[in-house]
Amino acid sequence: METKLNADPAELAKFSDLAHRWWDPEGEFRPLHQINPLRLGWIEEVAGPLRGREVLDVGCGGGILAEAMARRGARVLGIDLADKPLKVARLHALEQQVAGLEYRAVSVEQLAQERAGAFDVVTCMEMLEHVPDPASVVAACAALVKPGGWVFFSTLNRNPKSFLLAIVGAEYVLRLLPRGTHEYRRFIRPSELARWVRPAGLEVVQLKGLSYQPLTRRFTLGSDTDVNYLMAARREAA
Template sequence: MNADPAELAKFSELAHRWWDMESEFRPLHEINPLRLDWIDGLAPISGRRVLDVGCGGGILADSMARKGADVLGIDLADKALKVAQLHALEAGTRGVKYREVSVEALAAEQPASFDVVTCMEMLEHVPQPASVVKACADLVKPGGWVFFSTINRSPKSFLFAIVGAEYVLGLLPRGTHEYQKMIRPSELAAHCRAAALDLQQTRGMEYNPLTRRYWLSANTSVNYMFATRKPL
């Protein structure tokens, strides 16, 4: 296998944090089945070529590969990618590869190459979300699906996603989100229209801190997801 054991060992401790269900990444593990089922329900991914933009440690990418998709996960965080690669090796996950490349650079290299593109919890962390949306649109084949998830910029999201999740409940590290970078659904919809993506479905994601349960709903006031398609 073309892997350096010393490099894999170096990132073992970090990998444990990404894939530890009780670490700061616990919320991503808990919402992953909801996301995966929603994506697969609208755009069945088995046998499809799928791109996961901003894949981090590979939580969604790995689960899509286990559903039978041919997955490429991309990120600009080198350490996170090494974590993802290490996990794939340890878990024996087939059908997933990772690359350190920007979505814009990949769009120039491989336009209209993927059946499904996912971009989850990334847009609120980049300076130009519209550029990411456009690149995702360029990467998907005509008739293909592009899925986004992000956080609404609203008083409720400030209370729940920042004050509640980061400071009161400690679900996320403090400073994970910046309020001014959050994106209203109307703004994301405008980015999608500008990229010639047709919005097909919107879902909100809610959380009960007492039961630690997440569920999908029509309430997009805090966390929400878009399912879009590129016209044929």
């Protein structure tokens, strides 16, 4: 069955143009490097150790999270539709001699047709707000996880506070991100994400907020989900 490509060419081009900067911890992707230990620790806190497990990273970009999970002993497949970031991810993994890590240029919907129920853990971080049909991505992620397995999402809430902090503050004032990284209309409320998650056969288990402290220039995990948030969902065991 042919699947309509759920991707925005402008968004793919945006991240492809910055691909060479992906692994610069002081560059445009500095926030991803800063939050990576937090989100990795939270994933293992909720789902348990990743060692020996089959993991899928959807919208992996240059591989920051995918590589970190492979270093924890998981067998990781990272997928993305932007070719240049994938090339950067493959090269970095090769240079660092990271085992158990593979990358593919394939949509999550297509992969769901190929490998339904194949993964213990599926992650989809900072990606839903960049696609035309995020509900389709959620459904595909749910189809790909095994019974009893975990799916992790992270995205941006949609409200006046998130507009001020995530766009005006992060892109124009603090310059944490390049201007135009996000579009407010694509932000997703937690209630909306939950409405996509439950019909896909997943149960929402935990919601976590991710906040930035300008004075310390650090990110923290907590209960404030007004701007950035993460959601853990689980497929019912067979």
